[in-house]
Amino acid sequence: MIPSASPSDQGPESPICSAKGCRAAAVWVLAWNNPKVHTPERRKTWLACDEHREHLSNFLGMRGFLKETVELEEWEARPDAG
């Protein structure tokens, strides 16, 4: 347990950027798949703020893992999100 002064400031569903050390609100969802460990239809997701979207998508893209980049709002509106 990590002590927090205000544990209920934000709901548990406040998505933040997946970039290391970044606490910015996520705006983008990067959907990716590592064919060596995931079945083809499996989607792992990273969240990214505007600033880190390019960095994270380049990281995944270089490895051939990146499938799509979608706005968080749109991603969550999908019936099969998650």
Ligand SMILES: [Zn+2]
């Ligand atoms: Zn970020």
